[in-house]
Amino acid sequence: MKKYLIPLLLVAFLVTCFTSCKPDEEIYNPKCKISKIWYRSDVGDPNEVYVYDDKSKELQQIIIDDLYSFDFSYNKDKTVSKIVHVGEDYTETIDFQWTDRLLDKMTYTIDGAVRLEYTFYRHTDKKDPAVGRIDYIEEMYDREFYDQYFWKNRRHPLYDKVFGNYEQIAEISSEADSKDLMMYSIKRFTYDPGKKKKYENISQYVEEFPIAQTVVTHTFQYDLESYNPFYGLPFAYADMAGYYVNLKTNEHVETVVAGSMSKVEDFSYNYNGLHYMNDKGYPRQFVTISSLNNIPVHTYILYKK
Helix, strand or coil: CCHHHCCCCCCCCCCCCCECCCCCCCCCCECCCEEEEEECCCCCCCCEEEEECCCCCCEEEEEECCCEEEEEEECCCCCEEEEEEECCCCEEEEEEEEECCEEEEEEEEECCEEEEEEEEEECCCCCCCCCCCEEEEEEEEEHHHHHHHHHHCCCCHHHHHHCCCHHHHHHHHHHCCCCCCEEEEEEEEEEECCCCCCCCEEEEEEEEEHHHCEEEEEEEEEECCCCCCCCCCCCCCHHHHHHCCCEEEEEEEEEEECCEEEEEEEEEEECCCCCCECCCCCECEEEEEECCCCCCEEEEEEECC
16 A cells, blocks of 8 residues: 555554544544545545445445445454455455454455465553553565565555555565565554553554564654544554554654665655644645655545535
8 A cells, every 4th residue: 555545554443532432442433434535636536435334334345446346344243354355357355353343363365365464462461551452463475476466566456455565575575585485574563652641553663574684663753633534444554554543744664674774764744734624633635745755645535424
């Protein structure tokens, strides 16, 4: 997924300040639900349309550029069980496993073949305000898939939307001095206490790829007066967009290979223009700028009435 999706990004922790969810649940239920999104321009048809069930109010489908759709299935406790994209040549599926409405595992398959698996490990000390937050995620990647994806430039829309890191993973996989069929990484998290000391925002996560001797560190700053419209969405995993309550203002990314700095990139997120926010603190528009090109990228959001 691209950076300008905020990006964008799966799952949330709790939002006592603007949802009805309890701290031990990861259910998408904000005051403002996304209806449509335009990328780069608010003129013409939207790039994404969100379809909700009239009765349950659950997100049922996302339609992308009028070309394809992602279809959602739910468990009885309102957690997402599956997201499916049926393409012309193959079917992409993401399966979700939960314990007490907290995500345990995500498994991505193409025509039934497992290509990616994420396992979530939580903070378990019930006396700590950060209980239930993710401590770390173990990630397993099928290297054959990334080699094919990268070099043949095949399109996998559901993967792009949810995970959005195929170029980075493909590059790391190709440079790894190993013949392992699976590539392993571990992603570790720290959190900001936040406005109400609920540890609702990720302050940093560090992702390590041992076989490639690569470490990627993301560090964030937030506007504590605003709310992230992607928080809790069951597809917003890319850049952990579904995991922070407030809006990011800055993101600093450092990539270290074999102990030496390989790449540094900074992103700024601006929500302060005229009419950029609605009266509930959700962005109607935001601008993303990367330090690598300094080109402003606009995103426009319309919410469900």
